[in-house]
Amino acid sequence: MLNWVWFGLLATGMFFAAAGGNMEQTTAAAFSAASDAVLLILEICGLLCLWMGMLRIAERSGLVDVLARLISPLARRLFPSVPPQHPAFSAIVMNIAANLLGLGNAATPFGLKAMEYLQTLNPQPDTASAPMITLLAMNTSCITLLPTMVISLRLSAGSAEPTAIIGATMLASSIGFVFALLLDRAIRRREQHRGR
Amino acid sequence: MLRQLSLFMVPLLLVGIPLYGVLKKQPVYELFVEGAAEGVQMALQILPYLLAMLVAISVFRASGAFQALAGLLTPLTDALGIPAAVLPLALMRSFSGSGALAMAADILQQEGPDSFTGLLASVLQGSTDTTFYILAVYFGAVGIKKYRYALTVGLAADAASFLSSFIICLLLFSG
Incomplete structure (x- = not known):
């Protein structure tokens, strides 16, 4: 599927560029996106190193296991195929907690660590496993308690009430979050019935 | 309250985790460096996935295909009474x-x-995250190439957040 999505984006893009006569601009955009990707990775890299270093300490000192044991009753419902008290649970919890608190740049490293743990349980290393997709469903539709970025954006646009949207954002985001989890669960169950 | 919590959370983790390690008699510095090295590898591992996605998306945007897609969906959002300016943002x-x-x-x-x-x-803007970016980074980090139904779930959830944002805003703000 991803092959088609990726090719589709490129091909329809190039088709429209040819039809609309902005081929030059589109090519330039492709090149600048490629260098932007490198800059973005450099930015992520520092934070990844910092949090991966912290996580290694947490792992070896047993903190990860303590946390995993604490939350395993809840997490087991969301990730039924992950063995109880697996260290993946602690990374998942830190990932969700960081998302909730709006610490986006800490959420990613925790999430990636969780992916790493889940990959060790994955029978097909090039294919997404069910718990991985659940984790991604949680992250793409993340619940935000405090949309700091939007608030500062509203403030700079001269809003009389920059925080007026907090309640609505929380609610909309929770609905998206619950919907994502329910849909993920429905598809997972259907695939299980088909014997995958 | 929440802002205070966010403010103290990071310093607490940055001191608390090594403190726990020291109490457990672990070589905290060595472990940190070891883990950080893994961060470098992971960032490099993500790069090709992220680059592939960002290039395809920017071609789609710069070519005018994105506006065409938004134009295609306008009748639908007009029928629902969603402001025209918001649709491109939602996409x-x-x-x-x-x-x-x-x-x-x-x-x-x-x-x-x-x-x-x-x-x-x-x-x-505040209620969801960028699905394509999250998928590229998370799957890229562990070398997953076949996403199965992950994209479907992500995009369907985005659509659900969009519709619920609209309904909630109607209930709360138009009146």
């Missing part, structure tokens, strides 16, 4: 985080942050 939200942020800023400037359109754009 962009799934594709590009920086693109959506720029669009949201533009809407707030043009329509006013406290107008219905401005409020809806704010809620929309």
